Amino acid sequence: MSRSYDLFAGAFEQRLRNLALAQLGVREGETVLEIGFGTGHCLKQIAEAVGASGRVCGVDLSAGMLEVSRRRLDRAGLLDRVELHCGDAADLPYAAETFDAVFMSFTLELFDTPEIPVVLGEVRRVLKPGGRLGVVSLAREDGVSLMLRAYEWCHQRLPQYIDCRPIYVEEAIADAGFHLDYREKERLWGLPAKIALGVKRG
């Protein structure tokens, strides 16, 4: 998907990513991790926000996505402050309490339900005390719309093409030991999406 991903993920997704990044509020000099960075649009914004004194790490399972992102950062002259890693979010290759903030956009909802707490546990481990987690995700909610039902039907039958599905994102973040500092509901192609900011409890 790495070569065609940007044709499918367009302006609506970018608006939600930008809202989530604004809530995360990355500051100059911070050390920030993005999990599932895809084609690297947010990585570039994060690298600009941390400035020359900051550091950005990115983990993605796909070598293709890593290469597309690496080229984007190189063109922008930001590669020197970014470290990319091809790996699994369920087993992050970083020491405990490394990051001031972690960002995930349209990635948490890809994981199987039992894996979500594992990934969030890893995020918690690598965040410093008081560190922030910003997530934007398709969201499950009570009261199912026709659109949501149709989407979930497709996901169950064609998981190789429709690989993500709406999840109870706020509950997952709170259950993983974060204080929910901000939440906002939006819509993406008629589906509920949520932006959530969690702060690691001490």
Ligand SMILES: C[S@@+](CC[C@H](N)C(=O)[O-])C[C@H]1O[C@@H](n2cnc3c(N)ncnc32)[C@H](O)[C@@H]1O
């Ligand atoms: C739907 S894309 C989202 C990309 C980007 N964050 C965005 O907002 O467009 C999900 C990304 O998560 C990556 N991914 C999937 N499973 C992963 C895992 N177990 N660990 C790390 N990254 C993973 C995929 O390779 C892909 O780049």
